[in-house]
Amino acid sequence: xxxxxxxxxxxxxxxxxxxxxxxxxxxxxxxxxxxxxxxxxxxxxxxxxxxxxxxxxxxxxxxxxxxxxxxxxxxxxxxxxxxxxxxxxxxxxxxxxxxxxxxxxxxxxxxxxxxxxxxxxxxxxxxxxxxxxxxxxxxxxxxxxxxxxxxxxxxxxxxxxxxxxxxxxxxxxxxxxxxxxxxxxxxxxxxxxxxxxxxxxxxxxxxxxxxxxxxxxxxxxxxxxxxxxxxxxxxxxxxxxxxxxxxxxxxxxxxxxxxxxxxxxxxxxxxxxxxxxxxxxxxxxxxxxxxxxxxxxxxxxxxxxxxxxxxxxxxxxxxxxxxxxxxxxxxxxxxxxxxxxxxxxxxxxxxxxxxxxxxxxxxxxxxxxxxxxxxxxxxxxxxxxxxxxxxxxxxxxxxxxxxxxxxxxxxxxxxxxxxxxxxxxxxxxxxxxxxxxxxxxxxxxxxxxxxxxxxxxxxxxxxxxxxxxxxxxxxxxxxxxxxxxxxxxxxxxxxxxxxxxxxxxxxxxxxxxxxxxxxxxxxxxxxxxxxxxxxxxxxxxxxxxxxxxxxxxxxxxxxxxxxxxxxxxxxxxxxxxxxxxxxxxxxxxxxxxxxxxxxxxxxxxxxxxxxxxxxxxxx
Amino acid sequence: xxxxxxxxxxxxxxxxxxxxxxxxxxxxxxxxxxxxxxxxxxxxxxxxxxxxxxxxxxxxxxxxxxxxxxxxxxxxxxxxxxxxxxxxxxxxxxxxxxxxxxxxxxxxxxxxxxxxxxxxxxxxxxxxxxxxxxxxxxxxxxxxxxxxxxxxxxxxxxxxxxxxxxxxxxxxxxxxxxxxxxxxxxxxxxxxxxxxx
Numbered sequence: 001x002x003x004x005x006x007x008x009x010x011x012x013x014x015x016x017x018x019x020x021x022x023x024x025x026x027x028x029x030x031x032x033x034x035x036x037x038x039x040x041x042x043x044x045x046x047x048x049x050x051x052x053x054x055x056x057x058x059x060x061x062x063x064x065x066x067x068x069x070x071x072x073x074x075x076x077x078x079x080x081x082x083x084x085x086x087x088x089x090x091x092x093x094x095x096x097x098x099x100x101x102x103x104x105x106x107x108x109x110x111x112x113x114x115x116x117x118x119x120x121x122x123x124x125x126x127x128x129x130x131x132x133x134x135x136x137x138x139x140x141x142x143x144x145x146x147x148x149x150x151x152x153x154x155x156x157x158x159x160x161x162x163x164x165x166x167x168x169x170x171x172x173x174x175x176x177x178x179x180x181x182x183x184x185x186x187x188x189x190x191x192x193x194x195x196x197x198x199x200x201x202x203x204x205x206x207x208x209x210x211x212x213x214x215x216x217x218x219x220x221x222x223x224x225x226x227x228x229x230x231x232x233x234x235x236x237x238x239x240x241x242x243x244x245x246x247x248x249x250x251x252x253x254x255x256x257x258x259x260x261x262x263x264x265x266x267x268x269x270x271x272x273x274x275x276x277x278x279x280x281x282x283x284x285x286x287x288x289x290x291x292x293x294x295x296x297x298x299x300x301x302x303x304x305x306x307x308x309x310x311x312x313x314x315x316x317x318x319x320x321x322x323x324x325x326x327x328x329x330x331x332x333x334x335x336x337x338x339x340x341x342x343x344x345x346x347x348x349x350x351x352x353x354x355x356x357x358x359x360x361x362x363x364x365x366x367x368x369x370x371x372x373x374x375x376x377x378x379x380x381x382x383x384x385x386x387x388x389x390x391x392x393x394x395x396x397x398x399x400x401x402x403x404x405x406x407x408x409x410x411x412x413x414x415x416x417x418x419x420x421x422x423x424x425x426x427x428x429x430x431x432x433x434x435x436x437x438x439x440x441x442x443x444x445x446x447x448x449x450x451x452x453x454x455x456x457x458x459x460x461x462x463x464x465x466x467x468x469x470x471x472x473x474x475x476x477x478x479x480x481x482x483x484x485x486x487x488x489x490x491x492x493x494x495x496x497x498x499x500x501x502x503x504x505x506x507x508x509x510x511x512x513x514x515x516x517x518x519x520x521x522x523x524x525x526x527x528x529x530x531x532x533x534x535x536x537x538x539x540x541x542x543x544x545x546x547x548x549x550x551x552x553x554x555x556x557x558x559x560x561x562x563x564x565x566x567x568x569x570x571x572x573x574x575x576x577x578x579x580x581x582x583x584x585x586x587x588x589x590x591x592x593x594x595x596x597x598x599x600x601x602x603x604x605x606x607x608x609x610x611x612x613x614x615x616x617x618x619x
Numbered sequence: 620x621x622x623x624x625x626x627x628x629x630x631x632x633x634x635x636x637x638x639x640x641x642x643x644x645x646x647x648x649x650x651x652x653x654x655x656x657x658x659x660x661x662x663x664x665x666x667x668x669x670x671x672x673x674x675x676x677x678x679x680x681x682x683x684x685x686x687x688x689x690x691x692x693x694x695x696x697x698x699x700x701x702x703x704x705x706x707x708x709x710x711x712x713x714x715x716x717x718x719x720x721x722x723x724x725x726x727x728x729x730x731x732x733x734x735x736x737x738x739x740x741x742x743x744x745x746x747x748x749x750x751x752x753x754x755x756x757x758x759x760x761x762x763x764x765x766x767x768x769x770x771x772x773x774x775x776x777x778x779x780x781x782x783x784x785x786x787x788x789x790x791x792x793x794x795x796x797x798x799x800x801x802x803x804x805x806x807x808x809x810x811x812x813x814x815x816x
Binding site: 033034037038069070072219221222223224227228254259260261295297298299300301302303314315316317318319320321335376378379380384385416420452454458462463466467470476557572573575576577579580598599600601602605606 | 702
């Protein structure tokens with residue numbers, strides 16, 4: 001007997017009540033990739049055993065992430081009738097003291113307290129939404145992060161989950177697509193193509209079966225928004241794809257998740273299973289004539305599988321090599337059948353559009369771009385984490401206010417948006433709104449949401465070498481333009497970065513950049529983007545490397561040397577730490593043998609005043 | 620249905636190469652339910668790798684038979700994906716994150732240190748086969764940058780000195796303090812000798 005949505009919702013609300021309004025102490029621990037790596041699982045175990053040891057009556061549950069990676073593991077304690085209090089960096093070793101004071105006692109220990117889940121301060125604990133990291137955010141996709149258990153479908157339904165799907169099932173396909181179009185939603189994967197139009201291509205195709213594909217192969221190093229979304233609220237993606245299935249007539253969907261994300265894989269698989277049990281996936285969804293099912297596919301570590309045709313090839317049991325479009329996936333996608341590929345975040349936005357309407361959805365955002373976008377913040381920034389802001393929010397708000405700017409005493413140099421192929425934004429442009437156009441004007445891409453912050457200790461040439469290495473390493477090898485182009489580019493950049501640059505290199509790079517625009521897929525086409533941004537915005541720094549063979553940030557290893565500045569009695573420490581025995585003692589004096597030195601900086605860490613870094617090729 | 624894999628397939632079945640029959644029959648059991656054109660090949664790699672820590676070469680003809688294709692296609696596919704390994708991991712495996720946040724915060728010196736102390740280049744195994752260094756892709760744990768992974772644990776943020784201490788401990792080499800003490804003892808011995816003269 002299939003349940004109606006209302007029945008599911010009532011049952012879910014029943015299950016949710018003891019968590020929403022607990023009658024005994026409730027302890028929530030965020031368990032996601034960024035907290036697990038700092039010991040969240042150990043924290044859960046320690047809390048459970050400490051509660052048992054003290055005979056305390058409390059319920060422990062896991063939740064998704066708040067996004068504040070820098071504060072993990074975050075633990076929430078909610079006592080009956082009181083607002084929940086968040087505590088940060090609660091590692092297992094702190095648990096006994098923490099439980100004694102925050103759970104058994106009625107204090108909110110100041111050294112652990114992070115924020116209060118209330119409108120006004122609780123004691124001296126500030127409300128969460130007044131913290132710098134949260135104040136500028138509009139949390140829609142991340143609304144359940146830290147609140148619900150991502151492994152419980154009832155928690156999701158109780159927050160209004162699957163209402164969008166239930167609404168969709170009562171509408172005809174054109175109306176659903178119109179609502180998605182009206183919302184202004186465009187693909188969040190980087191290409192920014194209207195999602196509704198993409199769906200319409202699939203809907204109007206008359207061949208069956210049709211497939212949906214969710215691109216969760218978030219390969220851009222420095223981007224981790226999709227990871228956070230899938231591990232904190234996987235049902236958003238499941239529901240979004242089910243809605244897309246109804247709207248386009250697709251019968252099966254694949255969620256292709258990269259291999260590096262074990263927790264999102266497990267949670268998405270669980271979400272699919274639970275949705276199937278509740279009759280929200282599979283045959284006759286919620287008792288209607290619509291059938292749609294999902295399958296989770298785990299990738300195997302290939303960056304180009306994030307390109308849609310590469311992803312399709314990977315699904316077809318072969319090397320994930322992109323091919324030339326057309327045919328587009330809507331004409332001939334996976335198994336040569338009509339298919340639609342969207343990013344995780346694109347699908348995840350759909351449930352709220354179908355639940356709250358297009359008008360509600362487009363109430364935030366800029367003039368041209370509606371809705372919110374998740375970003376991940378990393379690099380030389382005070383607060384590393386994942387956040388969500390309306391499209392069009394100035395980048396400075398995200399980097400300087402939410403992220404807290406650069407570390408103490410450093411200055412902002414640049415911001416690298418959306419992965420290795422997207423370019424590098426100069427710090428003077430930090431105010432540009434986060435939407436596609438300002439990036440396009442500068443010859444870059446906004447990409448899928450990673451923001452990596454650089455400060456004055458970082459070198460643009462060094463970063464470009466890294467990106468070009470990445471592009472070369474991940475090139476699939478099908479077209480010469482890309483695999484040879486990235487390799488030549490890398491050689492030239494490495495030459496410049498080691499003081500062997502030639503004047504002709506500048507023209508060579510420009511020529512390569514132009515040639516590579518003709519590569520078969522976007523991987524090769526976009527591979528020179530960061531180098532081109534370097535030419536446009538960081539020419540001084542590049543010329544310093546090329547002409548004076550000097551790296552101002554002292555980051556390019558071929559352009560620096562370590563030397564003993566003066567003899568110090570602490571130098572034996574440097575000698576002992578050196579992994580290559582490069583520090584030697586002649587006639588009672590220490591010196592560094594340059595041929596052996598790997599420039600690892602360990603000696604300077606040990607004896608900072610006696611060792612110096614100077615320019616390899618003189619001042 | 621059409622796919623490249625079956626499109627390239629041979630019609631004659633392929634005889635399995637020599638290999639341990641036990642190994643082959645276990646792998647055969649693992650992939651028994653998988654089928655061509657069902658997005659199962661990646662699953663097969665993961666199943667086998669989960670069991671053995673790598674995909675044994677002996678399983679390639681078996682996979683070719685199961686997926687209606689040639690061993691060359693299977694080998695090419697394994698070779699394409701960096702997370703599918705054809706060799707068992709060394710006893711002590713250290714993974715080094717290659718991501719941009721790690722780079723900006725000093726991962727290159729850390730890599731140099733690991734290569735120097737463990738005695739192997741990136742994605743290589745040391746001569747004695749005990750230590751292996753692998754390049755890992757960014758998984759967004761950038762609040763620990765620069766980081767390395769070892770036995771499921773994430774270690775970071777690391778300095779070069781931290782990494783040296785870690786790698787020396789892993790190899791059972793003397794620590795910084797022990798080295799200092801040894802050097803001090805040696806120089807005292809030298810002074811004593813000089814004094815005796």
